[in-house]
Amino acid sequence: MELLRYVAFSTDPSGGNPAGVVLDATGVDEPTMAATAAEVGFSETAFVVPRDDGSLDIRYFSPLTEVPFCGHATIATAVAYAERHGVGELRLRTKAGTVSVSTGTAPDGAVVATLVSVEPxxxxxxxxxxxxxxxxxxxxxxxxxxxxxxxxxxxxxxxxxxxxxxxxxxxxxxxxxxxxxxxxxxxxxxxxxxxxxxxxxxxxxxxxxxxxxxxxxxxxxxxxxxxxxxxxxxxxxxxxxxxxxxxxxxxxxxxxxxxxxxxxxxxxxxxxxxxxxx
Missing domain, CATH: 3.10.310.10 (Diaminopimelate Epimerase; Chain A, domain 1)
Structure with a gap:
Protein backbone atom coordinates (compact mmCIF):
# COMPACT_ATOMS: atom_id res chain seq x y z
CA MET A 1 0.00 0.00 0.00
CA GLU A 2 1.63 3.21 -1.20
CA LEU A 3 0.76 6.15 1.04
CA LEU A 4 1.05 9.64 -0.45
CA ARG A 5 0.90 12.88 1.51
CA TYR A 6 -0.55 16.02 -0.04
CA VAL A 7 -1.63 19.47 1.10
CA ALA A 8 -4.96 20.62 -0.36
CA PHE A 9 -6.23 24.16 -1.02
CA SER A 10 -2.74 25.64 -1.12
CA THR A 11 0.23 25.77 -3.47
CA ASP A 12 2.56 26.01 -0.47
CA PRO A 13 3.23 22.84 1.57
CA SER A 14 3.29 24.97 4.73
CA GLY A 15 -0.34 26.01 4.15
CA GLY A 16 -3.54 24.17 3.35
CA ASN A 17 -4.84 20.98 4.90
CA PRO A 18 -2.68 17.83 4.80
CA ALA A 19 -4.29 14.59 3.63
CA GLY A 20 -3.08 11.06 3.23
CA VAL A 21 -3.89 9.46 -0.12
CA VAL A 22 -3.78 5.77 -1.07
CA LEU A 23 -4.53 5.53 -4.79
CA ASP A 24 -4.90 1.75 -4.75
CA ALA A 25 -6.23 0.24 -1.53
CA THR A 26 -7.44 -2.96 -3.19
CA GLY A 27 -7.64 -5.70 -0.58
CA VAL A 28 -7.02 -3.38 2.37
CA ASP A 29 -9.51 -4.05 5.17
CA GLU A 30 -11.28 -1.44 7.29
CA PRO A 31 -9.20 -1.95 10.47
CA THR A 32 -6.02 -1.39 8.45
CA MET A 33 -7.45 1.78 6.92
CA ALA A 34 -8.42 3.08 10.35
CA ALA A 35 -5.03 2.20 11.85
CA THR A 36 -3.19 3.83 8.94
CA ALA A 37 -5.20 7.04 9.27
CA ALA A 38 -4.51 7.14 13.01
CA GLU A 39 -0.80 6.66 12.41
CA VAL A 40 -0.68 9.35 9.70
CA GLY A 41 -2.49 11.74 12.03
CA PHE A 42 -3.90 14.06 9.37
CA SER A 43 -7.53 15.13 9.63
CA GLU A 44 -8.31 12.62 6.87
CA THR A 45 -6.69 9.91 4.81
CA ALA A 46 -8.42 8.76 1.60
CA PHE A 47 -8.37 5.14 0.43
CA VAL A 48 -9.22 4.48 -3.23
CA VAL A 49 -10.24 1.20 -4.85
CA PRO A 50 -10.51 1.27 -8.67
CA ARG A 51 -13.61 -0.39 -10.15
CA ASP A 52 -13.96 -2.26 -13.44
CA ASP A 53 -16.31 0.42 -14.80
CA GLY A 54 -13.63 3.12 -14.43
CA SER A 55 -15.12 4.72 -11.33
CA LEU A 56 -13.32 4.81 -8.00
CA ASP A 57 -14.59 3.69 -4.61
CA ILE A 58 -13.23 6.05 -1.95
CA ARG A 59 -13.36 6.03 1.84
CA TYR A 60 -12.16 8.69 4.26
CA PHE A 61 -10.77 8.07 7.75
CA SER A 62 -9.80 10.61 10.39
CA PRO A 63 -7.53 9.56 13.28
CA LEU A 64 -10.62 8.52 15.28
CA THR A 65 -13.47 7.75 12.88
CA GLU A 66 -14.63 7.28 9.31
CA VAL A 67 -16.48 10.17 7.65
CA PRO A 68 -18.85 9.82 4.69
CA PHE A 69 -17.24 12.56 2.61
CA CYS A 70 -14.18 14.81 2.82
CA GLY A 71 -13.56 17.68 0.43
CA HIS A 72 -9.87 18.37 0.99
CA ALA A 73 -8.92 14.69 0.73
CA THR A 74 -10.98 14.46 -2.48
CA ILE A 75 -9.07 17.39 -4.00
CA ALA A 76 -5.76 15.85 -2.88
CA THR A 77 -6.75 12.47 -4.33
CA ALA A 78 -7.81 13.97 -7.66
CA VAL A 79 -4.54 15.91 -8.02
CA ALA A 80 -2.45 12.88 -7.08
CA TYR A 81 -4.41 10.73 -9.56
CA ALA A 82 -3.96 13.33 -12.33
CA GLU A 83 -0.23 13.49 -11.70
CA ARG A 84 -0.04 9.72 -12.20
CA HIS A 85 -2.61 9.20 -14.97
CA GLY A 86 -3.23 12.61 -16.57
CA VAL A 87 -5.94 15.21 -16.10
CA GLY A 88 -9.57 14.47 -16.92
CA GLU A 89 -12.83 13.37 -15.34
CA LEU A 90 -13.27 11.09 -12.33
CA ARG A 91 -16.33 9.51 -10.80
CA LEU A 92 -15.91 8.86 -7.06
CA ARG A 93 -18.28 6.57 -5.17
CA THR A 94 -18.35 7.88 -1.61
CA LYS A 95 -20.54 6.75 1.28
CA ALA A 96 -22.51 9.98 0.79
CA GLY A 97 -23.13 9.30 -2.91
CA THR A 98 -21.41 9.75 -6.25
CA VAL A 99 -19.15 12.81 -6.59
CA SER A 100 -17.78 13.90 -9.96
CA VAL A 101 -14.35 15.51 -10.10
CA SER A 102 -12.57 17.19 -12.99
CA THR A 103 -8.89 18.09 -13.14
CA GLY A 104 -7.01 20.48 -15.41
CA THR A 105 -3.73 22.32 -15.64
CA ALA A 106 -3.39 25.96 -14.61
CA PRO A 107 -1.14 28.37 -16.58
CA ASP A 108 1.60 27.91 -13.99
CA GLY A 109 1.50 24.13 -14.51
CA ALA A 110 -0.28 23.29 -11.25
CA VAL A 111 -3.08 20.75 -11.31
CA VAL A 112 -6.43 22.20 -10.27
CA ALA A 113 -9.34 19.99 -9.21
CA THR A 114 -13.06 20.74 -9.03
CA LEU A 115 -15.51 18.46 -7.28
CA VAL A 116 -19.29 18.65 -7.56
CA SER A 117 -20.98 17.66 -4.31
CA VAL A 118 -24.03 15.52 -3.78
CA GLU A 119 -27.34 17.40 -3.48
CA PRO A 120 -27.04 19.89 -0.58
Whole structure:
Protein backbone atom coordinates (compact mmCIF):
# COMPACT_ATOMS: atom_id res chain seq x y z
CA MET A 1 0.00 0.00 0.00
CA GLU A 2 1.63 3.21 -1.20
CA LEU A 3 0.76 6.15 1.04
CA LEU A 4 1.05 9.64 -0.45
CA ARG A 5 0.90 12.88 1.51
CA TYR A 6 -0.55 16.02 -0.04
CA VAL A 7 -1.63 19.47 1.10
CA ALA A 8 -4.96 20.62 -0.36
CA PHE A 9 -6.23 24.16 -1.02
CA SER A 10 -2.74 25.64 -1.12
CA THR A 11 0.23 25.77 -3.47
CA ASP A 12 2.56 26.01 -0.47
CA PRO A 13 3.23 22.84 1.57
CA SER A 14 3.29 24.97 4.73
CA GLY A 15 -0.34 26.01 4.15
CA GLY A 16 -3.54 24.17 3.35
CA ASN A 17 -4.84 20.98 4.90
CA PRO A 18 -2.68 17.83 4.80
CA ALA A 19 -4.29 14.59 3.63
CA GLY A 20 -3.08 11.06 3.23
CA VAL A 21 -3.89 9.46 -0.12
CA VAL A 22 -3.78 5.77 -1.07
CA LEU A 23 -4.53 5.53 -4.79
CA ASP A 24 -4.90 1.75 -4.75
CA ALA A 25 -6.23 0.24 -1.53
CA THR A 26 -7.44 -2.96 -3.19
CA GLY A 27 -7.64 -5.70 -0.58
CA VAL A 28 -7.02 -3.38 2.37
CA ASP A 29 -9.51 -4.05 5.17
CA GLU A 30 -11.28 -1.44 7.29
CA PRO A 31 -9.20 -1.95 10.47
CA THR A 32 -6.02 -1.39 8.45
CA MET A 33 -7.45 1.78 6.92
CA ALA A 34 -8.42 3.08 10.35
CA ALA A 35 -5.03 2.20 11.85
CA THR A 36 -3.19 3.83 8.94
CA ALA A 37 -5.20 7.04 9.27
CA ALA A 38 -4.51 7.14 13.01
CA GLU A 39 -0.80 6.66 12.41
CA VAL A 40 -0.68 9.35 9.70
CA GLY A 41 -2.49 11.74 12.03
CA PHE A 42 -3.90 14.06 9.37
CA SER A 43 -7.53 15.13 9.63
CA GLU A 44 -8.31 12.62 6.87
CA THR A 45 -6.69 9.91 4.81
CA ALA A 46 -8.42 8.76 1.60
CA PHE A 47 -8.37 5.14 0.43
CA VAL A 48 -9.22 4.48 -3.23
CA VAL A 49 -10.24 1.20 -4.85
CA PRO A 50 -10.51 1.27 -8.67
CA ARG A 51 -13.61 -0.39 -10.15
CA ASP A 52 -13.96 -2.26 -13.44
CA ASP A 53 -16.31 0.42 -14.80
CA GLY A 54 -13.63 3.12 -14.43
CA SER A 55 -15.12 4.72 -11.33
CA LEU A 56 -13.32 4.81 -8.00
CA ASP A 57 -14.59 3.69 -4.61
CA ILE A 58 -13.23 6.05 -1.95
CA ARG A 59 -13.36 6.03 1.84
CA TYR A 60 -12.16 8.69 4.26
CA PHE A 61 -10.77 8.07 7.75
CA SER A 62 -9.80 10.61 10.39
CA PRO A 63 -7.53 9.56 13.28
CA LEU A 64 -10.62 8.52 15.28
CA THR A 65 -13.47 7.75 12.88
CA GLU A 66 -14.63 7.28 9.31
CA VAL A 67 -16.48 10.17 7.65
CA PRO A 68 -18.85 9.82 4.69
CA PHE A 69 -17.24 12.56 2.61
CA CYS A 70 -14.18 14.81 2.82
CA GLY A 71 -13.56 17.68 0.43
CA HIS A 72 -9.87 18.37 0.99
CA ALA A 73 -8.92 14.69 0.73
CA THR A 74 -10.98 14.46 -2.48
CA ILE A 75 -9.07 17.39 -4.00
CA ALA A 76 -5.76 15.85 -2.88
CA THR A 77 -6.75 12.47 -4.33
CA ALA A 78 -7.81 13.97 -7.66
CA VAL A 79 -4.54 15.91 -8.02
CA ALA A 80 -2.45 12.88 -7.08
CA TYR A 81 -4.41 10.73 -9.56
CA ALA A 82 -3.96 13.33 -12.33
CA GLU A 83 -0.23 13.49 -11.70
CA ARG A 84 -0.04 9.72 -12.20
CA HIS A 85 -2.61 9.20 -14.97
CA GLY A 86 -3.23 12.61 -16.57
CA VAL A 87 -5.94 15.21 -16.10
CA GLY A 88 -9.57 14.47 -16.92
CA GLU A 89 -12.83 13.37 -15.34
CA LEU A 90 -13.27 11.09 -12.33
CA ARG A 91 -16.33 9.51 -10.80
CA LEU A 92 -15.91 8.86 -7.06
CA ARG A 93 -18.28 6.57 -5.17
CA THR A 94 -18.35 7.88 -1.61
CA LYS A 95 -20.54 6.75 1.28
CA ALA A 96 -22.51 9.98 0.79
CA GLY A 97 -23.13 9.30 -2.91
CA THR A 98 -21.41 9.75 -6.25
CA VAL A 99 -19.15 12.81 -6.59
CA SER A 100 -17.78 13.90 -9.96
CA VAL A 101 -14.35 15.51 -10.10
CA SER A 102 -12.57 17.19 -12.99
CA THR A 103 -8.89 18.09 -13.14
CA GLY A 104 -7.01 20.48 -15.41
CA THR A 105 -3.73 22.32 -15.64
CA ALA A 106 -3.39 25.96 -14.61
CA PRO A 107 -1.14 28.37 -16.58
CA ASP A 108 1.60 27.91 -13.99
CA GLY A 109 1.50 24.13 -14.51
CA ALA A 110 -0.28 23.29 -11.25
CA VAL A 111 -3.08 20.75 -11.31
CA VAL A 112 -6.43 22.20 -10.27
CA ALA A 113 -9.34 19.99 -9.21
CA THR A 114 -13.06 20.74 -9.03
CA LEU A 115 -15.51 18.46 -7.28
CA VAL A 116 -19.29 18.65 -7.56
CA SER A 117 -20.98 17.66 -4.31
CA VAL A 118 -24.03 15.52 -3.78
CA GLU A 119 -27.34 17.40 -3.48
CA PRO A 120 -27.04 19.89 -0.58
CA UNK A 121 -29.75 20.43 2.01
CA UNK A 122 -30.21 22.15 5.35
CA UNK A 123 -32.07 21.45 8.57
CA UNK A 124 -32.93 23.50 11.67
CA UNK A 125 -30.78 23.14 14.77
CA UNK A 126 -32.89 22.31 17.80
CA UNK A 127 -32.86 25.07 20.41
CA UNK A 128 -31.21 22.91 23.13
CA UNK A 129 -28.51 21.81 20.68
CA UNK A 130 -27.85 25.38 19.58
CA UNK A 131 -27.59 26.50 23.20
CA UNK A 132 -25.22 23.63 23.93
CA UNK A 133 -23.17 24.44 20.84
CA UNK A 134 -22.74 28.10 21.79
CA UNK A 135 -21.93 27.13 25.38
CA UNK A 136 -19.25 24.70 24.21
CA UNK A 137 -17.81 27.35 21.88
CA UNK A 138 -18.04 29.96 24.67
CA UNK A 139 -19.74 32.30 22.18
CA UNK A 140 -22.52 34.59 23.45
CA UNK A 141 -25.58 34.55 21.19
CA UNK A 142 -25.22 38.33 20.85
CA UNK A 143 -21.96 37.78 18.93
CA UNK A 144 -23.72 36.01 16.03
CA UNK A 145 -24.56 37.59 12.68
CA UNK A 146 -28.38 37.86 12.53
CA UNK A 147 -28.24 37.96 8.71
CA UNK A 148 -26.87 34.39 8.61
CA UNK A 149 -29.06 32.25 10.88
CA UNK A 150 -27.65 29.08 12.50
CA UNK A 151 -28.53 26.02 10.46
CA UNK A 152 -27.20 22.51 9.90
CA UNK A 153 -26.01 22.16 6.31
CA UNK A 154 -25.20 19.04 4.28
CA UNK A 155 -23.26 18.43 1.06
CA UNK A 156 -21.93 14.96 1.85
CA UNK A 157 -21.57 15.45 5.61
CA UNK A 158 -23.46 17.56 8.16
CA UNK A 159 -21.99 20.83 9.45
CA UNK A 160 -23.70 23.43 11.64
CA UNK A 161 -23.16 26.85 10.05
CA UNK A 162 -22.57 29.44 12.78
CA UNK A 163 -21.85 32.98 11.60
CA UNK A 164 -19.89 35.45 13.72
CA UNK A 165 -20.78 39.12 13.59
CA UNK A 166 -17.12 40.21 13.58
CA UNK A 167 -13.73 38.92 12.48
CA UNK A 168 -12.49 39.29 16.07
CA UNK A 169 -15.19 36.91 17.27
CA UNK A 170 -14.10 34.33 14.69
CA UNK A 171 -10.46 34.78 15.65
CA UNK A 172 -11.17 34.03 19.31
CA UNK A 173 -11.60 30.26 19.31
CA UNK A 174 -11.22 28.56 22.68
CA UNK A 175 -13.84 25.84 22.96
CA UNK A 176 -14.68 22.97 25.30
CA UNK A 177 -13.48 20.03 23.19
CA UNK A 178 -15.11 17.16 25.16
CA UNK A 179 -18.47 18.95 25.35
CA UNK A 180 -18.44 19.86 21.68
CA UNK A 181 -17.33 16.37 20.65
CA UNK A 182 -20.21 14.78 22.58
CA UNK A 183 -22.79 17.18 21.11
CA UNK A 184 -21.49 16.65 17.57
CA UNK A 185 -21.47 12.88 17.97
CA UNK A 186 -25.13 12.90 19.07
CA UNK A 187 -26.10 14.97 16.03
CA UNK A 188 -23.79 13.29 13.49
CA UNK A 189 -22.05 16.60 12.73
CA UNK A 190 -18.67 16.27 11.00
CA UNK A 191 -17.24 19.73 11.73
CA UNK A 192 -18.68 23.03 12.93
CA UNK A 193 -18.48 25.62 10.16
CA UNK A 194 -17.74 28.91 11.91
CA UNK A 195 -17.81 31.75 9.38
CA UNK A 196 -17.53 35.51 9.08
CA UNK A 197 -18.84 37.24 5.96
CA UNK A 198 -16.42 39.89 4.74
CA UNK A 199 -18.45 40.72 1.64
CA UNK A 200 -21.31 39.11 -0.32
CA UNK A 201 -18.94 36.53 -1.83
CA UNK A 202 -15.95 36.42 0.55
CA UNK A 203 -16.01 34.37 3.75
CA UNK A 204 -13.51 33.50 6.46
CA UNK A 205 -13.99 30.13 8.14
CA UNK A 206 -12.79 27.99 11.02
CA UNK A 207 -13.80 24.35 11.50
CA UNK A 208 -13.46 22.54 14.83
CA UNK A 209 -13.37 18.77 14.24
CA UNK A 210 -13.29 17.13 17.70
CA UNK A 211 -15.16 13.92 16.66
CA UNK A 212 -12.18 13.13 14.44
CA UNK A 213 -9.66 13.92 17.15
CA UNK A 214 -8.68 17.18 15.43
CA UNK A 215 -8.92 20.50 17.27
CA UNK A 216 -9.30 22.48 14.06
CA UNK A 217 -9.33 21.75 10.33
CA UNK A 218 -7.20 24.15 8.20
CA UNK A 219 -9.38 23.72 5.07
CA UNK A 220 -12.71 21.93 4.87
CA UNK A 221 -14.05 21.41 1.36
CA UNK A 222 -17.13 19.52 2.51
CA UNK A 223 -18.11 22.38 4.83
CA UNK A 224 -17.47 24.91 2.06
CA UNK A 225 -19.83 22.99 -0.24
CA UNK A 226 -22.42 22.82 2.56
CA UNK A 227 -22.04 26.58 3.08
CA UNK A 228 -22.75 27.13 -0.61
CA UNK A 229 -25.88 25.01 -0.38
CA UNK A 230 -26.97 26.84 2.77
CA UNK A 231 -26.60 30.26 1.13
CA UNK A 232 -28.52 29.10 -1.95
CA UNK A 233 -31.36 27.44 -0.04
CA UNK A 234 -31.86 30.41 2.30
CA UNK A 235 -31.56 32.85 -0.65
CA UNK A 236 -28.68 34.69 0.98
CA UNK A 237 -26.64 35.06 -2.21
CA UNK A 238 -27.34 36.08 -5.80
CA UNK A 239 -27.09 33.24 -8.33
CA UNK A 240 -25.00 32.13 -10.09
CA UNK A 241 -21.94 33.09 -8.11
CA UNK A 242 -18.51 32.08 -6.90
CA UNK A 243 -17.47 32.36 -3.28
CA UNK A 244 -13.98 32.61 -1.88
CA UNK A 245 -13.50 30.97 1.52
CA UNK A 246 -10.33 31.75 3.45
CA UNK A 247 -9.55 29.22 6.16
CA UNK A 248 -6.57 28.23 8.27
CA UNK A 249 -5.18 31.75 8.63
CA UNK A 250 -5.76 31.85 12.38
CA UNK A 251 -3.78 28.62 12.81
CA UNK A 252 -0.89 29.50 10.49
CA UNK A 253 -1.94 27.24 7.58
CA UNK A 254 -3.57 29.63 5.08
CA UNK A 255 -5.97 27.98 2.63
CA UNK A 256 -8.14 29.24 -0.21
CA UNK A 257 -11.30 27.42 -1.30
CA UNK A 258 -13.41 28.47 -4.29
CA UNK A 259 -17.10 27.54 -4.22
CA UNK A 260 -19.23 27.65 -7.35
CA UNK A 261 -23.01 27.89 -6.90
CA UNK A 262 -24.95 27.40 -10.16
CA UNK A 263 -27.96 29.39 -11.27
CA UNK A 264 -30.41 26.56 -10.67
CA UNK A 265 -31.61 25.97 -7.12
CA UNK A 266 -30.89 22.25 -7.18
CA UNK A 267 -27.93 20.03 -7.93
CA UNK A 268 -24.46 19.88 -6.46
CA UNK A 269 -22.18 22.73 -5.43
CA UNK A 270 -18.70 22.94 -6.96
CA UNK A 271 -15.55 23.22 -4.86
CA UNK A 272 -12.23 24.03 -6.52
CA UNK A 273 -8.70 23.94 -5.21
CA UNK A 274 -5.12 22.93 -5.78
CA UNK A 275 -2.93 20.42 -3.98
CA UNK A 276 0.81 19.85 -3.70
CA UNK A 277 2.78 16.90 -2.32
CA UNK A 278 4.43 17.14 1.05
Missing amino acids: RTAPIAAPDLAGLLTALRWPAADLDPALPPRAAFAGAWHPVIAAATRDRLSDLDYDMPALAALMSRNDWATVDLVWRESPTVFHARNPFPPGGVVEDPATGAAAAALGGYLRELRLVALPTHLTVYQGYDMGRPSTITVGIPAQRSGGVAVTGTAVPL
